[in-house]
Amino acid sequence: MSFLGRFTAIILTALSVGCGTMGHQKTWQDSVNNQVHQLGYRNWIVIAEASFPAHNRPGIRQVNADAEIPEVLDYVFNALEETQHVKPHVYLTREMRAVENDFAPGINELRKKIVGALHGHESTELDQQSLVTLMESANQNFDVLVIRTPTALPYTSVFLELQPGYWDAESEDRLRERIRRERMDRVTRPIP
Template identity: 40%
Template structure:
């Protein structure tokens, strides 16, 4: 009896190591390969069955036979296992207002999603706002779309990826530190420039008479360099315009010491 039980146990253990559903194993392998490629600023959309197909070159689409909440659980588990990116989950705010009367199963779906949100970054935004974010991101970055078999309105789940080891908060702190250092360096450089003494240039030597410099703005002439005549030799002009009577010049001594008068001519 014991010999029969042992082989049966071994066979059951070996069969348990393999997935009972080959399609499930293939799906997880495909999902793992795609998630290994994406990184910070990439997006993952876990979409309902009627989600439109984007034509952008950065859009990669996968198809799953699971529901959106099941795919979300698989994606989160794989992302957290890799740990190189951190998911930020976005849910359409319209999902909260959809009633069971118009969308049977929506209440159960909401409850399943809400169980996975605590402890993870998540936001509620209007669907048109999220769609505009996806369209802008698709112009520059890759977007992975996983279409599921869920058929509920506003059930799309959007995941924006961020770096798992360097998030936006770390980047903000780094930028503020760099800006503070740059401002300090600019202030130090400005202080050094202002502290340098100015070297005065060579001042040209003044020309002409130092005692009677020319008036500002007056043109320079050769006469400015001539010696000034004695005041007693100057003859002021009369008001009538005629020459004022001259003052007899002093006598000139000849070499013999005699005084010689200078004749005046009228």
């Protein structure tokens, strides 16, 4: 084989190997899509700022995203809305509201972007340690997905506790009340 023929064969092989591996690179979005569809009631998703601690417990999965919290949050909400089997209960850290822009430049703008990325969901504020404790407690029985972002502002992690998407708290309360009444009716029936 001539030099030109060998050179062409090497180039074609390199290109085919390079093109073949390019299609197999998994993005953070692919990981999130795959994992969100596996999660259900009582699972948690944390969209975490850069210093959020890595966990090595079974059941905690971590994805590294190359996007800031508002963009990742928006993406996660879109993915959850597609599943329809779960909906998030949103928790924000109480500390985030209290951090001043003078000490953490950019926090005011980030707070606005986070609220805008919530897709209209209301949020509950708890201190970060309480949220971490709730998440770790849930992890004893349920999976947690942590999506770590490069966002470098304190207390900006967003915690999502997944609830059934097709069953709400009011429906659950009515069901429990009906079951309680039926039990009471059985207990109080006279014996024939």
